[in-house]
Amino acid sequence: MTGQSVLEAVDVVKELGSGAGKITALKGVSLGLMPGELTLLMGPSGSGKTTLLSILGCIMTPTTGQIRVAGHDTEGLKAEELARLRREHIGFIFQSYNLFPTLSALENVRIALDVCGFKGFKAAARAEECLREVGLGHRLKYHPANMSGGEQQRVAVARAIATSPSVILADEPTAALDTENGQQVMALLSRIAKDQNRSVLVVTHDPRTKPFADRTIKIEDGLIVDEERRPEGLDAPQITDLTKRRKAHG
Amino acid sequence: MILTLAFRNLFHDRIRLVVTLVGILFSIVLVAVQLGLYLGSSRMITANIDHTDADLWITTFGAKSFEDGGMLLKSGDRHQALATPGVAAVVPLVVSFAEWRKPSGGSTRVVVVGTDPEDKGLIPWGFEKGTWADVREPDGIAVDRSYLKDLDIKGIGDTAQVAAGRVRVKALTEGIRSFTQSPYVFTTLARARMLLAERGTATTFFLVKLKPGADLEQVRNNLQNRLESAEVLTTAEFRDRSLTTWLFKTGAGIALIGGAFLGLLVGTVIVAQTLYSSTKDHLNEFATLRALGSSSGYIHKVILGQAGLSAVIGYSLGMAIALAVVLASRDSPLPLVMTPWLAAVLFAVTVFMCAISAMSAIMKVTKIDPAMVFNR
Numbered sequence: 001m002t003g004q005s006v007l008e009a010v011d012v013v014k015e016l017g018s019g020a021g022k023i024t025a026l027k028g029v030s031l032g033l034m035p036g037e038l039t040l041l042m043g044p045s046g047s048g049k050t051t052l053l054s055i056l057g058c059i060m061t062p063t064t065g066q067i068r069v070a071g072h073d074t075e076g077l078k079a080e081e082l083a084r085l086r087r088e089h090i091g092f093i094f095q096s097y098n099l100f101p102t103l104s105a106l107e108n109v110r111i112a113l114d115v116c117g118f119k120g121f122k123a124a125a126r127a128e129e130c131l132r133e134v135g136l137g138h139r140l141k142y143h144p145a146n147m148s149g150g151e152q153q154r155v156a157v158a159r160a161i162a163t164s165p166s167v168i169l170a171d172e173p174t175a176a177l178d179t180e181n182g183q184q185v186m187a188l189l190s191r192i193a194k195d196q197n198r199s200v201l202v203v204t205h206d207p208r209t210k211p212f213a214d215r216t217i218k219i220e221d222g223l224i225v226d227e228e229r230r231p232e233g234l235d236a237p238q239i240t241d242l243t244k245r246r247k248a249h250g
Numbered sequence: 251m252i253l254t255l256a257f258r259n260l261f262h263d264r265i266r267l268v269v270t271l272v273g274i275l276f277s278i279v280l281v282a283v284q285l286g287l288y289l290g291s292s293r294m295i296t297a298n299i300d301h302t303d304a305d306l307w308i309t310t311f312g313a314k315s316f317e318d319g320g321m322l323l324k325s326g327d328r329h330q331a332l333a334t335p336g337v338a339a340v341v342p343l344v345v346s347f348a349e350w351r352k353p354s355g356g357s358t359r360v361v362v363v364g365t366d367p368e369d370k371g372l373i374p375w376g377f378e379k380g381t382w383a384d385v386r387e388p389d390g391i392a393v394d395r396s397y398l399k400d401l402d403i404k405g406i407g408d409t410a411q412v413a414a415g416r417v418r419v420k421a422l423t424e425g426i427r428s429f430t431q432s433p434y435v436f437t438t439l440a441r442a443r444m445l446l447a448e449r450g451t452a453t454t455f456f457l458v459k460l461k462p463g464a465d466l467e468q469v470r471n472n473l474q475n476r477l478e479s480a481e482v483l484t485t486a487e488f489r490d491r492s493l494t495t496w497l498f499k500t501g502a503g504i505a506l507i508g509g510a511f512l513g514l515l516v517g518t519v520i521v522a523q524t525l526y527s528s529t530k531d532h533l534n535e536f537a538t539l540r541a542l543g544s545s546s547g548y549i550h551k552v553i554l555g556q557a558g559l560s561a562v563i564g565y566s567l568g569m570a571i572a573l574a575v576v577l578a579s580r581d582s583p584l585p586l587v588m589t590p591w592l593a594a595v596l597f598a599v600t601v602f603m604c605a606i607s608a609m610s611a612i613m614k615v616t617k618i619d620p621a622m623v624f625n626r
Contacts, residue, residue, distance in 0.1 A: 050624050059541055059620045080545055087543025098538040098623055102258030107251070114251035115544040159542075171624055 005032030005068070006089075006166040006199045007056055012065035014051050014222075025051040027222040028065070033167060033199040038190050038212060041203045043219035049203045050171060052219065056201065057090055057169045058082040070166055087116045091160030093170035093189075097152040099144040105131055105155045106140040112159045130158040134188055150181025157188055161196070168192065170202045174209060186212040252548070256555030259532055267560075270524040274564025274600060275571065277517020282572035282596055284510035286579075286586030288503060293587060294429040295496045296489045298363065302372045304341070304457035306470055307488045311481050314499075315492040317361050317430060319345055319454035323480060328456055330476045336464030337473070341371030342453040344442040347432060348413040352402035359432040360401070362412065364442020371457045374436045379406055380421025386438055390420035396581065397433035398422075414447040429496055431583060458482075514603055521564075521607035525557060529611035533618065540620035549618075553611045557604035565600040569593065 014026040025048045033039055033056075043049050054060040055067060058074055061082075067074045070089045074082060086092075091112075099108045109127035113119075118126065131140055134154040144152050153173060160168050170189065174182030186202075190212045193200040202209060210216060218226040260267055298316050299307075308331060313319045323342075331340040344364035351357045365372040367382055374382055378395055385392050389409070393401060403410060409418045412435060421436075428434055437445070443452070460469055466484065473482045483491065497503025529536070536549050572588065579586045 054621050054624060057541070059624075083540065083543045083545055085543075086541070090543070092541055092623075094538075094623055098534065098541075100255065100258075100535050100538075102262045103255065107254060111251050111255065111539070112542050115539060115542050115548060119251075 004034055006035055006070055007033040007201075008066075008068040009052070009056060009062075010066040010068070012052070012055060012062045012067065014048075014055060014060065015063045016051070025222050026055070026062070029219070029222070029224055030065075031217060031224065033201055035166065035199050036193055036197045037214040038193040038200040038202065040209060040213040040216040041201060041219060042205060042207075042210075042216060044205065047219045048222040049205075049219055051222075053169055053171055053201070053203045056167075057092060058085050087163065089166050091163065091165040091168040093153070093156045093160050093168065093173045095172035095175045097144070097149075097156045097176075099152055099155055099159075101144050104141045104143055105136060105147070105151075105158075108144070108155055109159045109162050112162050116163045118163070126162060127158070130162045131155070133161070134158045148181070149177050150184060153177060153181070153185050154188065157185065157192070161192055161198075164196075166198060168198055168200045170200065172204055172206075173202060174204065174206050179208065182206065182208065252551045253555050253559075256552050256559055259528060259535075259552070260556050260559055263528065263531070266524050266528060270521055270560050271564045271567060273517050273520025273524065274560060274604070275568040277513045277520075277603065278565055278568025278596060278600055279571050279575065280513030280516075281510045281599060282568065282588065282592075283575055283586060284506045284513065285592060285596070286572070286576060286588055287584060288497070288506040288510075289587040289589065289592060290585050291429055291497060291502065291506070292493055294427050294584075295492050297426065298345075298372060298434070299485060299489050299492065301375050302343075302457055302485070303370050303459065304485055305460045305466060306458035306473065307483045307485060308340070308456035308458060308473065308477060308480050309483060309488065310454075311479055313455075313481065313491075314495040316345060316488075317347065317432075318495070323453045323456060325451040325453075327477055327480055328451075328453070331456055331458060331473055334469060334472045334476060336461055336469040337458055338461040338464075339369065339459040341366070341369040341457040341459070342439060342451070343371050343455040343457055344439055344446070344448075344452075345454040346442075346446050348435075348446060350401060350433075350435070351411040353408070353410055354402055356402070358400060360412065360435045361428060361430070361432050362435045362437065362442050362445055364437055364439040364446075366439045370459065374423070376423040376425050378422045378424040382421070384420040385436065387420055389416055389418040390437065390441070391417045392421035392423055392436040393419060393433055394423045394426045396425075396427060396583070401433060413445045415441075415445040417441075417445070427583065427585070429584075514599065518603050518607050521557070521560060521604055522610050525553065525560070525604075525607050525611045526614065528556065529553060529614050533615070534622065536615045537618050537620050537622045540618055541623045546616060549615050550612050553608050553615065554605065557608040558601065561597075561600045561604040564604075565597055568600070569596065572596075 010030050012026050012029045016023050016025050029052055041049050055062050069085050106127050109130055110123050113123040113126060134157050136154055173185050186209050189200050192198055215229050217224055310320050310322045328340050331337055346362055347359055348362045349357050350360040367373045384390055406419055426434055470482050539549055576586045576588045
């Protein structure tokens, strides 16, 4: 790993269950996430993608190995200290959006800021700014039930970037979306990685997301089996490109 | 945002909210009624004692309450008391049960209270019609308006037979009710003795007023040493003894406090159950909050916020009903009492009840695994 990694896993092993039912979900995984990069973590079901994401996100702890978040070693940290690392450095995007159904789009973003201690008008202004950034300036007062899946996922993206984390971890962000919305979300994440110099890790088994990746890591049976980088000079598709392509296809 | 989320969680499921509020409301009304009755009973029991200006009470040995003194104290006791250093005045007071013969036949029990307010012992209060000056007229007595029917009289000017003498109603009071349900009949000291066929100067109590600067404990000890067959109590002690006799030795107070406790228990269980099920329903949201990095304290505050909001709404509704019940009981033999202090205590009790109820929900979210956000 290089010293530039904002999130780093070193030889991570994770055993799940106990006794005869014990399985080793991760068998010594090492990787580093760089700022300004969108990394795809791909692999079949049961390969250990989500377990690795949970460990990188300080939600689970590894059985052995090290996790470093913005230079902080997480070994031996208690649940509250891990929660502090999460709110200070990591943003999450979930497959099922995990928005609060009783809150509006604006409030859904504000609550992430509130958790981090940002309150009042400044928090409201920041939440609105983030929603405008993901193209939802016209949906501030809408509740999740009144929004499309793509819009809900964009609210989740706004929530993830609101606290300016150095790393965004996304678990199957396109799985519940149609192609068009999925591509838009991926283009958005790619733009966030580039424009805001954040590190974005997307766990997915959707091959349509691959053009957006700067780096693709393949994981199978708890081990990283392949890693490839996007060729120099080839940029990720932009939202406007996608719109043109859609129009061209009628 | 904590209160916003708590509010939205609470109002998200209206049926559950109604169940929660009914639980709190039921609990508050029950506790308010029970404690209101307790307070009302206490006031009734101690009303006469509270309307005296005494520092010490000389009673027969072991007198249990205001109504239970007998007429065993003699003028000799009074002279001994007056001779005690630090004593400014010793005022006799006669209190005794007697039979009231109804004008149209039959009889009922009353408590005759003989006092001379001029001596600043027991000063009758609450006159609605007539004055103490009217009571001092021949055969004069004062009774409470609420007992006119029980006494089979219509008002001022009506006559009746009490024990050994004839009386005429010269004044009516308002709000002097008797816990024993035997109406108080206020009259002068001399007339009370006459009615009770007491020819001498026998007395039920001597109310002792101290000289300014006199040491209460020292005077009390001196009095106790001089009056071997009597008991000397401070006003507070006699008050407590009367309350203990009527409320606790009869079991009435235990029943009232027990009822209040039961109300609290039922309310706590209902609120705890609904808060727990609400928390279970929103478990994924709490897991999301945890995944986003919220502290446990933040989530606990959301649940406590829900409990607090339930408390405020439930208390407001419960108090509105409790006040209506208090108003409706105003003319009953045992009126409920609601004071600002009791209202404040009830609010504190409601908040406490809801906070305790939130514990099971808090224990549930404490065990929450944020990794569940990836399993949906």
